[in-house]
Amino acid sequence: MDTINRHTYNTGIIGNCAYLAHINQNTNIDWLCWPRFDSSFVFGGLLDKQKGGEFSVLPDEEYFSTQYYLENTNVLCTEITTASGKYRVTDFAPRFQMNERYFKPLMLIRKIEPLAGNPRVCVTCTPVGRYGEHALKAGRGSNHIDYSGADEKIRLSTTISLTYILDQKHFVLNEDKYLILTFDQEFHAPISSTAERFLQETTRYWRNWVKHSSIAHFFQQHVIRSSLVLKIHQYEDTGAIIAASTTSLPESPGSTRNWDYRYCWMRDTYYVLTSLNHIGHFEEMEKYFNYITNISFDDEIRYQPLYGIGGEKELVEQQLGHLDGYMGNQPVRIGNQAYEHIQNDIYGQVLISMLPLYTDHRFIFDERKDSPRWLNYLLGKIENTIDEKDAGIWEFRNIANRHCYTNLFQWAGANAALKMAKTIGNKDFETRAQALIDKAAGYIEACYDAERKVYTNAIGSPYLDASTLQLIIMNYLPHDSQRAKDHLIALEQQLKTENGLFYRYLHDDDFGKPKATFLICAFWYVEALACVGRVEDAIREFESLLKYANHLRLFSEDVDEKDGSQWGNFPQAYSHVGLMNAAYRISMKLDKPIFL
Structure with a gap:
């Protein structure tokens, strides 16, 4: 570097x-x-x-x-x-x-x-x-x-x-x-x-x-800093959690991939809440439940991938031509056109985000009087969209596919719905959830390339994608299975750089081929290594990623493979979530006391 x-x-x-x-x-x-x-x-x-x-x-x-x-x-x-x-x-x-x-x-x-x-x-x-x-x-x-x-x-x-x-x-x-x-x-x-x-x-x-956080010994100071970063990305007035506090910091110089991240992505919020749950903080989840409930009972056909922090639906993308841009990088954008996209993984992520409210006995689920209506709404959303093509996790603007990642979170969301249905004692919801689990699994298996022993990014596509690391992390692939180990090997051979960074994908998208690595993908890789039992590899790769922080242990969205430069919006909630979840996964594997 x-x-x-x-x-x-x-x-x-x-x-x-x-x-x-x-x-x-x-x-x-x-x-x-x-x-x-x-x-x-x-x-x-x-x-x-x-x-x-x-x-x-x-x-x-x-x-x-x-x-x-x-x-x-x-x-x-x-x-x-x-x-x-x-x-x-x-x-x-x-x-x-x-x-x-x-x-x-x-x-x-x-x-x-x-x-x-x-x-x-x-x-x-x-x-x-x-x-x-x-x-x-x-x-x-x-x-x-x-x-x-x-x-x-x-x-x-x-x-x-x-x-x-x-x-x-x-x-x-x-x-x-x-x-x-x-x-x-x-x-x-x-x-x-x-x-x-x-x-x-x-x-x-x-x-x-911090004292009331259950944080493991493994790189504890880094996890504390990341948790403090995530905490202040929640807009407490409504419960919304933003992806980043900045706009238009380029993914790489001259790329024009300059986006406004000051909004609440359903997907990002799932990861943030998961990481905070791991350290014993739940009030953020309860506040987010109020935010998402207000959106859920809208009459719209589908969820948007993102909303304004007050629940605003129209986030019209505009360019501010009077501003120079970061280090001269234009355009400067406010708003985000991704609100118009079809991204069908988000229903599953909302369900998983809220699952602890129904399965963790520290919460009284009877306090949520609208549970049947809310669960019926989300099951219906998955039922209505599970057969569709969508823009996927990376928000392709002009490319639609049946993405493996989308189907995975439909599968995982339906599993969460099944557990919620059992908690509230609704047999009809159980039957509907199980049908969705089976259908989503069928689509996921249609992405499997038996010759290369890897799941591709979409049905009928030859391309590999770091988002499919989640097949391991989300327990779709049993951690001790050969298929999980083979899938991980195929991804690291193609998408991992020599210094431990990870590309989202290497094929052309709407703006050409990506020039910067995506930091959360590298942390997903670490987490997947720990899952399949390669703990020493996971620790080594985790330690190698820490050098990509700035002087205050703050991480950006993207990292340049060649010189380790920080790019993209900053600090990026996604990246700090990745660090926390990877550290948590490793700490669970280490043969020593986990918590203080």
């Missing part, structure tokens, strides 16, 4: 389940969308250095930067060292329990503290509106600045001289300073003491959340 020329995303993220922000190693807020994950950015330097605005705390001389999280939290620290001094910027999104509910305001707090010498700093705060089309006008208050001029109403309350900020002047940092940025709300509380109290409460909240 060419570490010298390797591209990485030099940001960390903070969030409180109401919003997410990206903080660069240079202290700038590179990405912040308010009031929702899918709203216009307030700071969007990630996609345009000029039109994206700026919120930075920079010295007046050359500097060196280090960045780290407070242990077991989503509180991020950036330390700046210069010849004349050193200071730290601590960024966080307040989150803690207050008045018997979670306090998670649209508020970003920055604490600036001197650590050594006499550093001189300049605070620049220039938010923008409507994806950078409008610069906001700054208005001076008594100890705050109001920014207006677009849909956004933003206030910066601070203990720093307003003149220094408005005139962008450097000043000597000789005591702790605070910046509190809020959306559409006034802030009248004491600034310093409130910021300190919120910091202590937020730190305590995240550390308690």
Whole structure:
């Protein structure tokens, strides 16, 4: 791996389940969308250095930067060292329990503290509106600045001289300073003491959340960081879970595969909930159940692959031509045309996601009064679509097939429905579920190439696809069977790179042949290795993948095979799910105590 020329995303993220922000190693807020994950950015330097605005705390001389999280939290620290001094910027999104509910305001707090010498700093705060089309006008208050001029109403309350900020002047940092940025709300509380109290409460909240997680010893710190990442990708107000907080970060330079991932994919959510369930967190599942139930009882013929975080159905894809794009990569897209696709695996994934609510005795399934109606709805969806061709997991825009992966999750979803039907005592549902299990298995077997001893990506297709690793992971192929072992060998021979990365597939799609590997596929490979008993191989391959994280153990969607560069949206929930599930699978195989 060419570490010298390797591209990485030099940001960390903070969030409180109401919003997410990206903080660069240079202290700038590179990405912040308010009031929702899918709203216009307030700071969007990630996609345009000029039109994206700026919120930075920079010295007046050359500097060196280090960045780290407070242990077991989503509180991020950036330390700046210069010849004349050193200071730290601590960024966080307040989150803690207050008045018997979670306090998670649209508020970003920055604490600036001197650590050594006499550093001189300049605070620049220039938010923008409507994806950078409008610069906001700054208005001076008594100890705050109001920014207006677009849909956004933003206030910066601070203990720093307003003149220094408005005139962008450097000043000597000789005591702790605070910046509190809020959306559409006034802030009248004491600034310093409130910021300190919120910091202590937020730190305590995240550390308690980690303490109440059942995480194995195997690479525990990496799993903790990934779990903290996933947690703040849930929009708690509705229960929706987004794939990533960014848009238009290219899968590879110049590829034009620049997509908006700030929405809730049914498929991605299944994987996220599975990984959180593995560490003993269930409230995310219960919140998602409320989200999906509201979608389920719509009169539409089928589920969409994705919805807005408020359940919005139309996510019309648009291009923002006025923005430069990440490192000049265009187009910049908002919305995602995949909402129009036919992807029939999602009904099974919804059923599997909700299965613990009916089979885990820590939940009282009688509390779900609409269970028969909900289960009938989803069984009907699979019955109506099981014979169709679809776009598949990789969302081909102009290619339809009877995909093995789709049939697998119809099979798995029907199995989940069978267990739910037994729980609620509905014999009719049991009969319907069993019929779907048998039919889906028949389609899966139609993908088997006996000569090559491998399942192809679709019926009648010669192509191999990493998604069929799930045949092993989902227990369709018994782990001790020769067919599972042969299938894994065939996939690794064709799709695995020398350094342990994995391609989704190698045939042409709507945009040509993929140029970057897909990180979750490599973690699926690790998980499959552990399943078939190749545990030493699984551990070796798992360890080799860790080097593809950035400086904060955050992973992107795609990785360049040649130099290990990070590409695609970041951080990608899929990738962190892959790490957590692979670590969990390996820990279950190791002959030592699993949990603390």
